[in-house]
Amino acid sequence: MSEPVNTFEALQQGRPTGPLVRGYEVIIGFETHAQLSTHSKIFSRAATAFGAEPNTQACAVDLALPGTLPVMNKGAVERAIQFGLAIGARIAPRSIFARKNYFYPDLPKGYQISQYEIPVVQGGSVSFFLGEESKTVRLVRAHLEEDAGKSLHEDFVGMSGIDLNRAGTPLLEIVTEPDMRSTAEAVAYARELHKIVTWIGICDGNMQEGSFRCDANVSVRKPGERLGTRREIKNLNSFKFMQQAIDYEIRWQIEQLEDGHAIQQATVLFDPGTGETRAMRTKEDAADYRYFPDPDLPPLAIASEWVERVRAQMTELPRVMAARFCADYGLSDYDATALTQSREMAAYFEATAKACNQPKLASNWIMGEVSRRLNTDEIGIEQAPVPAARLAQLITRIADETISNSAARQVFDALWTAEGSDVDGLIEAKGLKQMNDTSALDKIIDDVLAANTKSVEEFRAGKDKAFNALVGQVMKASKGKANPSQVNDSLRKKLG
Template sequence: MTSSNLIHGYEVVIGFETHAQLATRSKIFSRASTAFGAEPNTQACAVDLALPGTLPVMNRAAVECAIKLGLALGSHIAPMSIFARKNYFYPDLPKGYQISQYEIPVVQGGEVSFYVGDEKKTVRLVRAHLEEDAGKSLHEEFHGMSGIDLNRAGTPLLEIVTEPDMRSTAEAVAYARELHKIVTWIGICDGNMQEGSFRCDANVSVRKPGQPLGTRREIKNLNSFKFMQQAIDYEIRWQIEQLEDGHAIQQATVLFDPATGETRAMRTKEDAADYRYFPDPDLPPLYISEQWIEEQRALMPELPRAMAARFVAEYGLPEYDANTLTQSPAMAAYFEAVARACGQPKLASNWIMGEVSRRLNAEEIGIARSPVGAAQLAALIARIADGTLSNSAARQVFDALWKGEGTGEGGDVDALIEAKGLKQVNDAGALEQIIAEVLAANPDNVAQFKAGKDKAFNALVGQVMKASKGKANPQQVNALLRARLEG
């Protein structure tokens, strides 16, 4: 820990608990629907409410999601795990307990690696366990009263718990983004934070270097990366101020208020003993065979970390490019389609990370909705590579494609180049003629260049480009002009 990692002499310690809603059509122990947006209390069946005489039955698809996560994170997948009842009272918990896993979770250990700038970081995982979600309390719509919507009760979750390995807000947000990418990449969670499909709880504490871990406060239900950063930053400042003023930190669960940018205590934080865990008598142990694991392994897609390494090896990309292009399966597929079609992987990477991403971000759309298809971008890059287009002219063609002026699978690029008169001049004879005219018209710049002033050369290049109306190949202009002047 270097001094640059300290905040006012304190070391920050952060751990995460993330609830990923599993992409199953029915709930974890019943056949009730998990579809989002239904009318309140229309998707909670007798099993979800634990009415007398009902028994939970494990959802096979939820178990397969857990297996896939364990494979993706290099975890141990327990051949036998058990379910427990976590007992607490809250109005939106219909049973008075939550079915979860405690002593023996289904996924054990593993790690998540990511980059903060150029530095690689790795966060160790403690576990990922299957559990059911509770319902939802609604306060703002009822004029001083609260309403309860039990549609989410019984929705399948994986709670993914880390060691307290993160030492800054930047690391915490980067970890959350990487985990979000993994669970959506392997298809076990849709990752919709606004709908509550991916909810993060951050355990934050501070301490003087070398001291034991400080008392943590848990920031609950962070539903955007922006709010996550603001909440953790505020909590760090608040804890340091409390300690500097001589106050002790009390363990608590807190909420972040985006309107004020502050955290506020919700309740005193419970420990495991307060929940009175005991094995659920209605659910047998969960057994996962090696054959079942191997069946799921065969269905796994190429993982982002492995794909990024392949992009470096196969396409010669820098690691930064490879990691950026594997942020989503759609982005990676778009890059590969462009790179293979044009044979210029680095140019393809530059354009996708540059102009394409800039336009997508400005219009807040994903790569799947890009108006410029992979075939069109590949055709455009091919025309840059073969000298038909200058970079500035290429941007004009790209702009036209983005606006929908071209149609077809890339052939429209050549039509646009012709229609707009953007074809680059590569004819040496034509360029020699333009250069001769420019040199004759600018004797002062010629004399300055011969006197050793490089700025004069740049001025002459500019005059040649102007005379060619920007169509001259800049590399050829430089070479021919320098040969003429030095000859």
């Protein structure tokens, strides 16, 4: 991966560090709330299971009843440490909790317990590929905090209610530097971050249930001008909506500026129905929340021995696995990164590669035909009807030249649609075995050359397309069973 661009210096000097949109530079930063995968809440023993009846998972601590005190959930801290290690961040040996004061009906205490001055995770970076270009986004921090409840609006009865099941659910808020310069880059970053938190198991990543929610801070400016005013798009809960929301916000801000209007700092929501963002409230700054240290919680102390114990228990990280795939299987950085998009995909590739001893072919097939069918059927690799062992058998038959690539695709389609389960049996039943009888191939080539004298003359006159035409005729005459490489070699020898 490439080294991070020094965007801070470039931003201050007004130098563009990415593509321009209608002459404007786009500047994007992210704040992501990842719900931690603990069974209980961050400061109480209440459950965090999704889908329970309203207010059945809210205890006295969550309701902020008089006399209750918060107690830190050790599992939430360990998950924060895991994330810090995964992104190469500093784990603060001492961090503190603060009260973030604001009023909202679903916040019983009148404040949210969060971290402000000293977060538990400091710095770090997330690297990913955008196409075949490597990108790196720097992180400012990741801090622990509690979630608020949820307002439920029942339009059909004209009433609203408060569900406090989510109140106190543990969150890790992950904040980036404003390093992204396009919608595509922002979405690629969000996907990579989603991969990391689900890979290491600290978050289930379910965006529909609110377990992984992204806020995008978007601003635009002319190169050389000072930073533009940002607007924050809240609670983006799908990558599709994220792309649509940021694209719309960029267009809206540019149009406002070109019409002579000033951008006002605000929090906005995206409406998937209209494809537009709309202002919810003017954006608050830190001073508006009157942060101060929470007197009920002592500083969070994390000894280096604790960090090392967590490190020793962690699974192999995706970037480490990708590097191993490059070293052990000779894959490119791009291929290795693509194959480690999920633990399931990585395991499928490794099982296939070991079974057929053809890692590059396995990589090509998984990134090609297998991924195509997964996308078409809208399923994950764990639901693929062709197990790794069977794909390995198919790849072995390609490698030993029993079948051609085009024939292999026919066999693969039959395996995928459960038309058959035995690779060799399907090859025999469909008559797809490649012709390896050189005398039979020589006769076909001789017949084709005799019947296509014009193409032979054109090739000898220097027209390469004529050679391709002759290859096509040989393949047609052999009903696709001839070995293409043998056809090429034999044709060239006979044509001198």
